[in-house]
Amino acid sequence: MKAMILAAGLGTRLKPWTDKHPKALAIVNGKSLLQRNVEYLQQFNIYDVVINVHHFAPQITDAIKKNKGWGSHILVSDETSEVLETGGGLKKAASYFSGSPHPFLLMNVDILTNLNIHQLLQAHLTKKALATLAVSNRQSSRYLLFNTENLLCGWYNQKTGEKKGVEGNKKAFSGIHIISPGLLPLITETGKFSILDVYLRLCHEQPILGYDHSGDLLQDAGSPESILAAEKKFN
Numbered sequence: 075m076k077a078m079i080l081a082a083g084l085g086t087r088l089k090p091w092t093d094k095h096p097k098a099l100a101i102v103n104g105k106s107l108l109q110r111n112v113e114y115l116q117q118f119n120i121y122d123v124v125i126n127v128h129h130f131a132p133q134i135t136d137a138i139k140k141n142k143g144w145g146s147h148i149l150v151s152d153e154t155s156e157v158l159e160t161g162g163g164l165k166k167a168a169s170y171f172s173g174s175p176h177p178f179l180l181m182n183v184d185i186l187t188n189l190n191i192h193q194l195l196q197a198h199l200t201k202k203a204l205a206t207l208a209v210s211n212r213q214s215s216r217y218l219l220f221n222t223e224n225l226l227c228g229w230y231n232q233k234t235g236e237k238k239g240v241e242g243n244k245k246a247f248s249g250i251h252i253i254s255p256g257l258l259p260l261i262t263e264t265g266k267f268s269i270l271d272v273y274l275r276l277c278h279e280q281p282i283l284g285y286d287h288s289g290d291l292l293q294d295a296g297s298p299e300s301i302l303a304a305e306k307k308f309n
Contacts (some may be wrong), residue, residue, distance in 0.1 A: 075195070076121050077179040078167055079111055080160055082128035084152045087186075087297040096130040097296065099137060102304045107183050108134065109294055110308070112144045118191040121146045121177065124170045130214045158189040161261065161269040168258045175255065180269070182249035184296040186308050189250060189287050197210040198252040203283035204260075205273060206252040209245035210288040218270075218284065226282035229274055238274050245284055248292055 084095030084179045098108040105113075107281045112123060123146050127137070131154050133275070138148050142173075151167040158166055162198055164180060171178045175197060179191065189208055198206035207226070209218060219228035219242030228239025293304040 075118075075120050075176060075178060075191075076122040076124070076174065077115050078124045078164065078170070079108065079115075079181055080126060080127070080161055080163055080184050081134060082126040082131075083106060083159050083184075084129050084157065085296065088301075089183075094130075096127070097136055098125075098127075099130075100295065101299060102186065102301060102308060103254075104296060104297070106137065107186070108137065109141070110119060110146050110186060110288065111181065111183060112146050112148070114187075115176065116144075116146060116274035120191070123147070124149045124151055124167050125183075126151040126153050126158070126163040126167060128153040129218065132149075136191040143156055143278070149177040156266065157296045159268050161263055161267040161272050162265055164253075164269055165258075165261050165263070168261070170255075171255055172258050176282075177252050179252050180251045180253055184303050185249040186291075186292060186293045186295050187248065188291040189248070190290075191252075194285050194287070195290075196252070198254075198283065201283050203252075203280060204254050204257050204276065204280040206285050207273070208250040208287055209246040209284045210248055210286060210290070210292060212246045212288070212292075218247050218248075219243065220245055220284040224286070225279050226273055226277040226284060229270065238275065247288065249274050249294075271309065287290045 081098035227242045230283035
């Protein structure tokens with residue numbers, strides 16, 4: 075299996091670190107978020123990784139070269155001219171995955187977890203999903219909505235009250251997806267866009283599955299406070 079780590083974001087919640095550094099290189103107990111997630115993927119025999127870069131991109135590419143990819147084969151998708159968000163970033167890097175019949179993994183660099191990727195992949199294959207999204211029961215400002223078969227049917231912003239799709243069970247998205255390559259030609263959006271917008275457009279015609287991994291360790295490490303919380307959970 076191949077993977078993509080989304081590392082191009084500006085990391086505004088992580089200021090002042092991100093005034094001079096990329097979010098991907100923020101340190102948790104002596105290791106950067108990027109290193110931790112490269113090594114996390116290795117636990118599941120994932121050694122082929124593409125990483126998108128934008129904010130302080132040379133610092134990330136230098137770290138990859140200096141550390142020889144931490145033992146993985148890492149390619150860089152360059153978004154220095156414009157950050158493309160999750161959907162646009164995947165679309166730009168699509169050629170890396172489109173030649174293979176196998177699903178691939180997409181994840182945010184600022185998520186730390188012990189989610190079992192093998193189990194996530196098995197659920198994806200069993201349900202023959204176009205994409206499978208790791209979700210859990212936790213507090214969030216935005217939720218994905220799923221029907222009784224755990225298929226995506228909508229989205230809800232709890233702060234603003236904005237809704238898309240239809241009513242369903244609320245789950246918080248963990249920033250980790252398994253995606254079948256058949257999704258790639260269905261991405262008609264262009265420029266800068268969220269992959270969630272793609273899922274919400276397709277979910278009434280295609281199986282977009284939710285995989286509940288409540289109980290696993292999960293930490294959003296995108297702010298100074300959450301970095302401190304991550305240091306208590308991840309050695």
